[in-house]
Amino acid sequence: MKAISIGWAALLGSMVSAGAEEVNGELPPLSVRGASGDAPWAQWIGYTGPAPETFRDASEVLGYLPGASRVGNGPLTGIVQTRGLTGDQIGVRVNGATLTPACPNHMDPPLRYARLTEDAVVRYFAGLVPVREGAEAMGGFVSVSRAEPEFAEGDATVAVGGVVNGGWRGDHDGFFVGLQAGVASSRLAVDYRGNAAEGGDLHFPGGRVRATGYETQDHELRLAAATRGGFVAISGGIAQAREAGTPALGMDMIEDDSWSVDLHQFEELAWGSLENRLFAHGVDHLMDNFTLRPVGMMAMEAPTSSQDLGWRSDVVLDRGDSTWRWGVDLLASELDADQVLVSGPMTGARRDTFADATRARAGAYAEWENQWSQKWTSVVGLRADYVSTDADAVVAGFGGPMVMADAMAFNAADRERSDWLVDAVGSLAYSLSDRQSLELGLARKNRAPSLVERSIWTPISASSGRADGRTYLGNLELDPETTYETAVTWAYAGDSLDLAVTPFFRYVENYIQGQPVGRVDRNGLAVLQFQNLDSATLFGAELNFAWQVTDSWDASVLTSYTRGRTDGDDLYRLAPWNGTVALGYTYGATRAVLACDWAADQNRVSGVQGELPSDGHATLALRLQHEVSDNLKIEGGVENLLDERYTNHLSGVNRVAGSDVAVGEKLPAAGRSLYVGATLRF
Numbered sequence: 001m002k003a004i005s006i007g008w009a010a011l012l013g014s015m016v017s018a019g020a021e022e023v024n025g026e027l028p029p030l031s032v033r034g035a036s037g038d039a040p041w042a043q044w045i046g047y048t049g050p051a052p053e054t055f056r057d058a059s060e061v062l063g064y065l066p067g068a069s070r071v072g073n074g075p076l077t078g079i080v081q082t083r084g085l086t087g088d089q090i091g092v093r094v095n096g097a098t099l100t101p102a103c104p105n106h107m108d109p110p111l112r113y114a115r116l117t118e119d120a121v122v123r124y125f126a127g128l129v130p131v132r133e134g135a136e137a138m139g140g141f142v143s144v145s146r147a148e149p150e151f152a153e154g155d156a157t158v159a160v161g162g163v164v165n166g167g168w169r170g171d172h173d174g175f176f177v178g179l180q181a182g183v184a185s186s187r188l189a190v191d192y193r194g195n196a197a198e199g200g201d202l203h204f205p206g207g208r209v210r211a212t213g214y215e216t217q218d219h220e221l222r223l224a225a226a227t228r229g230g231f232v233a234i235s236g237g238i239a240q241a242r243e244a245g246t247p248a249l250g251m252d253m254i255e256d257d258s259w260s261v262d263l264h265q266f267e268e269l270a271w272g273s274l275e276n277r278l279f280a281h282g283v284d285h286l287m288d289n290f291t292l293r294p295v296g297m298m299a300m301e302a303p304t305s306s307q308d309l310g311w312r313s314d315v316v317l318d319r320g321d322s323t324w325r326w327g328v329d330l331l332a333s334e335l336d337a338d339q340v341l342v343s344g345p346m347t348g349a350r351r352d353t354f355a356d357a358t359r360a361r362a363g364a365y366a367e368w369e370n371q372w373s374q375k376w377t378s379v380v381g382l383r384a385d386y387v388s389t390d391a392d393a394v395v396a397g398f399g400g401p402m403v404m405a406d407a408m409a410f411n412a413a414d415r416e417r418s419d420w421l422v423d424a425v426g427s428l429a430y431s432l433s434d435r436q437s438l439e440l441g442l443a444r445k446n447r448a449p450s451l452v453e454r455s456i457w458t459p460i461s462a463s464s465g466r467a468d469g470r471t472y473l474g475n476l477e478l479d480p481e482t483t484y485e486t487a488v489t490w491a492y493a494g495d496s497l498d499l500a501v502t503p504f505f506r507y508v509e510n511y512i513q514g515q516p517v518g519r520v521d522r523n524g525l526a527v528l529q530f531q532n533l534d535s536a537t538l539f540g541a542e543l544n545f546a547w548q549v550t551d552s553w554d555a556s557v558l559t560s561y562t563r564g565r566t567d568g569d570d571l572y573r574l575a576p577w578n579g580t581v582a583l584g585y586t587y588g589a590t591r592a593v594l595a596c597d598w599a600a601d602q603n604r605v606s607g608v609q610g611e612l613p614s615d616g617h618a619t620l621a622l623r624l625q626h627e628v629s630d631n632l633k634i635e636g637g638v639e640n641l642l643d644e645r646y647t648n649h650l651s652g653v654n655r656v657a658g659s660d661v662a663v664g665e666k667l668p669a670a671g672r673s674l675y676v677g678a679t680l681r682f
Helices: 058-064 401-412 451-455
Strands: 004-006 032-034 068-072 078-082 091-094 121-125 141-145 159-169 174-184 188-199 202-204 207-209 214-226 230-244 252-269 272-288 300-319 322-341 350-371 376-390 417-431 436-447 481-493 497-520 526-548 553-566 578-587 590-599 617-627 632-639 673-681
Touching: 058 068, 058 078, 058 141, 300 350, 350 451, 376 451
Parallel strands: 004 121, 091 141
Antiparallel strands: 004 032, 068 078, 121 141, 159 174, 159 673, 174 188, 188 214, 202 207, 214 230, 230 252, 252 272, 272 300, 300 322, 322 350, 350 376, 376 417, 417 436, 436 481, 481 497, 497 526, 526 553, 553 578, 578 590, 590 617, 617 632, 632 673
């Protein structure tokens, strides 16, 4: 199977790269390649970030991908943004599964459950997502999955091996440990992987940020059987988080327990390949506003849960210069959420946030890739999806007459909705020379409104992680968003120099955003109801440059710029122009990188949502790696070397009293911090 993983210098791979699965050898900046036999993804040319084993979850890598950013409301709350679109507008898969956050504020986004182990297979598209990657990925796509099962060679052979790693992060005074281990014969393979991490409150040059600690662990076991041309595997896992703060939100994640089951089949056949995947995933989630922060007007907790059941089937047919791909996929999701008072005269009173809210999707796609000549290649794909949402009647156990009236209106309404979505994506690639290529992509992509956007029946501070301190109201009458996108990539791949430039333009019809309605919240601010705006426009560019100056010295530049507007206002919480400039030195088994991570001022902010601007910054980092032997690697470094105080524009505003950061002030980034880690293969 050629599961595609992204070459690190290739991460401008925002196009539907023609023939991408067939690329081998040294890669130009836009290439993608199959995972089998490749070096670990984090060692590919162009990556200059920290050791991926030190990341708490896969979302931390987003700051090192062209066009991507991490929207961070807490240490475990990394929401994906690509080219200005965010969260539910992005397709995310973890081990082949689509996951629904149990928290209406996305404290538990999908990438919280993904780890960047050495064998991780990462796929990333900043835009123009191929139809084969699934539905509703209108803004971009990120997938993190474990490698395929490996079997021993020879009937009498039994292979045993694994990886153990661990280390320490100074930004949270935290540790991390991980283990991957497996045993395999030529017919059967069993493997385990587990990770654990714990940290305290974040250090910054002015003190500590309250409610930013975390504790997390995950475990997964897989059993696989080899077939004539592939494998059948079943896996099960659990993940747990405790007392993970989210200071940009009104509550913190106190408990988060998830389980997953996955049945995966793949077979290479004479005419092509067949792959099927059946998965189930569930989360029980508890948040409150008093365990990690001072109690405000009233102590409250919110137990929530989500479940997902899905299946997808993909067929690949190779016919000479043409490759055909077909597939179907089904997904059924359910969300329940309550609010419970735990202090005052109404202690124990319960109010539904979502009552058996359901969302179902069924889709099919077809994609045709054709190599017309040695210079011309095209990819064309179509898909259609049917999405339906519904919710049971809600119970308003507290809140006063207006809340009771909201409940009566919601319960009396027809809450069942359905949408048809039709996507079309195409690209045309032309080889200008042996070293230069040009690729044009066009796409029409769609997304149906989420359960949060449709089914919030009374104003609450639930907004899928927007973290703007406002209260939101759902809208059963929302229409799907539709984006029209075009992008052009010019890439040069030389003997020692790689360069790629990708300008893009997006036009979004029926853009969904909160708009003021004739109500105010308890802070006197206008309640925002999710509404369809006529349109939004986004444009920008990404540049990726890597230069092998000498055998020992190399340099790289990565930069992304996005601008977004709608109805006379700037779009909310867009990453400013940002990038990384790095100088690397390799001597034998030792590598050192001096990197400057920077961002410009962000003064183009949303007036409707009262967004605060951010100053630009530039920080230095020193990152080291030494291969002690073929089996032992040690890594370390210092981030924010000069201990600069700065804020990441996407980090939100503090809502926790008693911190060294004032309430209403932008949350700061970490100060000078050391990290160390070691990886042992056996």
